[in-house]
Amino acid sequence: xxxxxxxTFDKILKITDEDWRDFESIIExxxxxxxxxxLRQGQICQxxxxxxxxxxxxxxxxxxxxxxxxxxxxxxxxxREIESxxxxxxxxxxxxxxxxSTVFYLDKIKLVNLYEKSPFYQKLGRLILERLTIxxxxxxxxxxxxxxxxxxxxxxxxxxxxxERIPLQHLASYLGISxxxxxxxxxxx
Amino acid sequence: xxxxxxxTFDKILKITDEDWRDFESIIExxxxxxxxxxLRQGQICQxxxxxxxxxxxxxxxxxxxxxxxxxxxxxxxxxREIESxxxxxxxxxxxxxxxxSTVFYLDKIKLVNLYEKSPFYQKLGRLILERLTIxxxxxxxxxxxxxxxxxxxxxxxxxxxxxERIPLQHLASYLGISxxxxxxxxxxx
DNA sequence: TTGATTTTGTGACTTTCGTCAAATGAAAAG
DNA sequence: CTTTTCATTTGACGAAAGTCACAAAATCAA
Numbered sequence: 001x002x003x004x005x006x007x008t009f010d011k012i013l014k015i016t017d018e019d020w021r022d023f024e025s026i027i028e029x030x031x032x033x034x035x036x037x038x039l040r041q042g043q044i045c046q047x048x049x050x051x052x053x054x055x056x057x058x059x060x061x062x063x064x065x066x067x068x069x070x071x072x073x074x075x076x077x078x079x080r081e082i083e084s085x086x087x088x089x090x091x092x093x094x095x096x097x098x099x100x101s102t103v104f105y106l107d108k109i110k111l112v113n114l115y116e117k118s119p120f121y122q123k124l125g126r127l128i129l130e131r132l133t134i135x136x137x138x139x140x141x142x143x144x145x146x147x148x149x150x151x152x153x154x155x156x157x158x159x160x161x162x163x164e165r166i167p168l169q170h171l172a173s174y175l176g177i178s179x180x181x182x183x184x185x186x187x188x189x
Numbered sequence: 190x191x192x193x194x195x196x197t198f199d200k201i202l203k204i205t206d207e208d209w210r211d212f213e214s215i216i217e218x219x220x221x222x223x224x225x226x227x228l229r230q231g232q233i234c235q236x237x238x239x240x241x242x243x244x245x246x247x248x249x250x251x252x253x254x255x256x257x258x259x260x261x262x263x264x265x266x267x268x269r270e271i272e273s274x275x276x277x278x279x280x281x282x283x284x285x286x287x288x289x290s291t292v293f294y295l296d297k298i299k300l301v302n303l304y305e306k307s308p309f310y311q312k313l314g315r316l317i318l319e320r321l322t323i324x325x326x327x328x329x330x331x332x333x334x335x336x337x338x339x340x341x342x343x344x345x346x347x348x349x350x351x352x353e354r355i356p357l358q359h360l361a362s363y364l365g366i367s368x369x370x371x372x373x374x375x376x377x378x
Numbered sequence: 379t380t381g382a383t384t385t386t387g388t389g390a391c392t393t394t395c396g397t398c399a400a401a402t403g404a405a406a407a408g
Numbered sequence: 409c410t411t412t413t414c415a416t417t418t419g420a421c422g423a424a425a426g427t428c429a430c431a432a433a434a435t436c437a438a
Contacts, residue, residue: 068330068333070333082319082323082326086319115312119311126311126315133271134275136322136326137271140332141259143332143333144363144364145251149394169416176332176333177395178397180396181394181396184394356385356386357385357386358385367426367427369387369425370426373425374424375387376387379438380437381436381438382435383437384434384436385434385435386434387431389431390428390429391426391427393425394426395423395424396421396423397421399418399419399420401418401419402415403416403417404415405414406412406413407410
């Protein structure tokens with residue numbers, strides 16, 4: 001059942017059977033219905049998630065009451081509400097299922113134990129974070145250097161799954177555009 | 190001479206004398222004149238830096254030939270051109286001194302040795318990355334949810350040192366605004 | 379200090395985005 | 409199948425950003 005996860009780990013850093021058994025014994029499975037929340041604003045994030053099936057988004061409500069999406073997740077993605085979990089502070093963000101989804105869950109206490117127990121996980125954790133940071137940086141480059149239209153084209157060319165599976169209003173806030181403008185941009189193309 | 194660096198480490202994760210000696214023996218010092226480059230587009234980043242004095246920026250040239258700043262660094266900041274270093278690929282970005290600056294340099298091979306040698310550094314590396322990721326996420330939230338004017342106000346309130354020390358044209362590209370518009374926004378306030 | 383270079387500010391104009399309101403279309407619920 | 413709810417599209421309008429060209433100011437180097 002957890003084979004895809006082992007596979008994903010393996011691609012990042014070869015995992016031994018022993019390390020994998022440690023891991024397998026502590027992860028849990030969660031099923032989410034469409035629109036169900038994995039985390040709500042104000043809660044402290046208690047662990048990390050690995051998306052096995054479906055599609056999730058993180059979002060928050062800004063000062064003007066607008067719903068702003070900040071990330072989308074698909075099959076095999078790692079999710080961590082890192083600020084809340086690391087600093088033990090209430091999350092500013094919500095995590096919500098856009099489709100019926102399946103996630104693996106790892107409690108943060110167990111995660112820390114894992115870090116202490118095996119250098120493998122210490123290293124894996126670092127490598128996953130490196131990837132996360134790189135993609136976060138790439139993403140802010142897009143917001144900074146591209147016009148709204150170029151941003152949409154970028155998504156169209158590089159993340160076609162976003163276009164197919166994510167409601168336009170959420171994609172719009174993710175790209176920093178109003179939904180009406182995104183609708184018009186889309187029409188022009 | 191390296192005391193401020195030890196201090197910074199200590200704040201993140203208490204460092205033992207032994208671990209510190211290991212570190213101290215391998216770091217190097219670099220002095221940079223104003224406008225001098227620490228890394229140029231196309232080069233592979235060979236290590237990480239810690240800014241001891243002065244001010245640096247990272248930037249790249251986009252498809253339209255425009256100079257886009259992506260980060261600014263001040264005293265006690267860590268710099269890693271993480272994508273280039275991690276993946277061993279040519280950097281898309283330049284790192285340049287905005288003022289006469291002093292940086293500590295740690296070669297990536299030595300860094301990896303350090304990671305293998307002591308779990309302390311493995312953990313410190315992870316913690317530093319966590320911070321980096323958090324600030325990167327905060328930053329893209331600003332670009333996404335705020336109007337150009339609000340972005341400038343945000344910097345004014347939260348990073349007044351940016352206003353004082355960073356040339357307007359670089360701040361403009363960092364905020365995803367043309368320099369003329371930023372000049373006008375500034376006038377209105 | 380002076381001249382050259384770089385950076386910032388301004389004006390005029392065009393383009394595009396945001397907003398509000400209303401209409402259409404699509405999906406979920408009964 | 410129908411109704412209700414939610415998502416997207418469209419129109420009209422005003423505000424703001426982008427661009428180009430040039431002027432003013434600041435900085436740097438001889």
